[in-house]
Amino acid sequence: MQKVIESFGVGKKFGATQALNDISFEVNESEIFGFIGPDGAGKTTLFRIIATLLLPNEGEMKVLGLDATTGFKELRSNIGYMPGRFSLYQDLSVEENLNFYATVFGTTVQENYDLISDIYSHIEPFKKRLAGKLSGGMKQKLALSCALIHKPRLLVLDEPTTGVDAVSRSEFWSMLAKLRKYNITIIVSTPYMDEAMKCDRVALIQNGRILSIDTPQKIREGFSKRLYRIRAQDKYKLIIALRKYPNTNTAYPFGDSIHVTFIDNAPGDSLPGFLESEGIPGVTIEESGAGIEDRFLELMEKTA
Amino acid sequence: MKRFLGFVKKEFLHIFRDPRTLFLLFGIPAVQILLFGFVVSQDIRNAGVAFLDLSKDEVTQKLTDRIISSGFFRQTDNLLTYNDIDKVLKKGKTKAIIVYEDNFGRNLLEKGKASMSIIADGSEPNTATLVTNYIMAITVDFNREIAGNSAGSGSLITPEVRMFYNPELKGHFMFVPGVITLILILICALMTSVTITREKEFGTMEVLLVSPLKPLQIILGKVMPYFILSLINVIVILILSWFVFGLPVKGSIALLLAESMLYILMSLSLGILISTVSKTMQQAIFISLIGLMLPTILLSGFIFPVENMPAVYRWLCTIIPPRYFIIIIKSIMIKGTGFFYVWKETLVLVVMTLIFIGLSVRNFKIRLE
Secondary structure, three states, X not given: OOEEEXXXXXXXXXXXXXXXXXXXXXXXOOOXXXXXXXXXXXXXXXXXXXXXXXXXXXXXXXXXXXXXXXXXXHHHOOEEEEOXXXXXXXXXXXXXXXXXHHHHOOOOOOOOHHHHHXXXXXXXXXXXXXXXXXXXXXXXXXXXXXXXXXXXXXXXXXXOOOOOOHHHXXXXXXXXXXXXXXOOEEEEEEOOHHHHHHOOEEXXXXXXXXXXXXXXXXXXXXXXOOEEEEEOOOHXXXXXXXXXXXXXXEEEEEOOEEEEEEOOOOOOOHHHHHHHHOXXXXXXXXXXXXOHHHHHHHXXXXXX | OHHHHHHHXXXXXXXXXXXXXXXXXXXXXXXXXXXXXXXXOOOOOOEEEEEEEOOOOHHHHHHHHHHHOOOOEEXXXXXXXXXXXXXXXXXXXXXXXXEEOOOHHHHHHHOOEOOEEEEEOOOOHHHHHHHHHHHHHHHHHHHHHHHHHOOOOOOEOOOOOOOOOOOOOOOHHHHHHHHHHHHHHHHHHHHHHHHHHHHHHOOHHHHHHOOOOOHHHHHHHHHHHHHHHHHHHHHHHHHHHHHHHOOOOOOOHHHHHHHHHHHHHHHXXXXXXXXXXXXXXXXXXXXXXXHHHHHXXXXXXXXXXXXXXXXXXXXXXXXXXXXXXXXXXXXXHHHOOOHHHHHHHHHHHHHHHHHHHHHHHHHOOOOOO
């Protein structure tokens, strides 16, 4: 299978700050490849290098078989790029924005309409409205339509779902899944761990380094310890007490429960009694499978 | 080409969607022209003058009549002694006092020479200069008539000061070229620099860069609409100054428009250059206003004559593009000269334009840093 992106030891510095460090990965054709990591991890910088907008200081970035530094002219007509912030013309209407990007890329809306129809049909009723007056979810759909209008071989989506409501987010991901049949490779970054499950493969990225690359399933399975979900009425008191417990390895709050690992991999019989003595009654303890975020935190712990 | 036209169309949409841009483009020039025309008007009409006639002969009487009947002056007083001068001027109604020496007429006939002085109220320097200039012009005129009558004895009353090219002594002539020069460089440079930095600020530049558009296409696409609109602006200003102030273009209108196009192009490329060095719209506006408006007003010869400046400033003036356009446009509009007389200045503008375009294309970043 042809590699769409090949990155060999890419590094990027801004002044004294090392934004990216020894980034190596490969993306296969028609894959949805996710970059998961907190704000400031270096996702945007990496995506800008892939989109030929920044030059790496070290290493080599090959996109669609071309070097991103020297082959940028040819690459630019084959990449659909959606920056992290809404980057369309707010004073132009939905239709005008779409037509503009179509002309700039030397195509027409009609020519590739089938590609975007699924997405664009949601906003078509508002095509006379100025882009600046659209809701967050609609802006995102318009931006995706504009990035797709020239039928790119690679779609680069930088945090497309940040600041978008939950319904629009899941709609967005099902649209991406449908694009697979057009043979379009998609790389997408997100700070939301739950979205990682919708990618074919993900890379966990933190402080400019890739911690792990694998399928979401394998990443979850990579979790090295047994994980317990512990619940109580007073979550705050519970986590303080758990961190005091000598056998506790890690304890992180997750929604309404605390995800805990133990040094000898089991809570031990003394835990309920210990929590009771700390003044926390009605504790439930159950073993559970690890999520991506658990693995992420574990990896972070290791590198820290 | 289709890409380029699509880009130009988008730029026009931006302009027509934004009332503020439209106002800047068309409102400001009209307001400026009218404002300058009526407020900074350098015309004098019915300025008060007084006479101290120590000679009281036929010649002084004639000259006095000539001055009064010119329409620019009205007589406020007739003085008897030098002591009254101060008193009369202090009242403020008299802008200047004309003093004829004793035996003025006889001196003129016998010695071929006679002196008169013009004492002007210096508290209003502009008016004082104008009034003295006007009186001198009338005197010179009068002088010429007498000289003609007395068979070429070449009699002189005052050092000769003539008003070239402005025989009707109208002030409007001086500022219309200046205002055109100022407005064009301001609007062209400001607008283009703002419209490009706006794309940077809103992040749309990022998407434009990742498109197959070439830097030159982006730059020309940005410039084209403003080029057309600025040209329309020049025509509007010329029509306005013709109808409101009765100021015709003496030289060739085609040449004037051609030179204006060159100047517009120069200003636009300057605007692009500004945009390549500024990151935000505010920065671009600041550079355009402070960096262009002040020098244009102060150093281009628009208000203050370059010839009277200290050497350092005169040297500075030579690197200010509007300086050359003012010379060109004044020559064409007021003197009615042809291309032959302004080719040097035109060449300077062409070279400057090429330098600015070259620098802009070189500075235009095809990436984000």
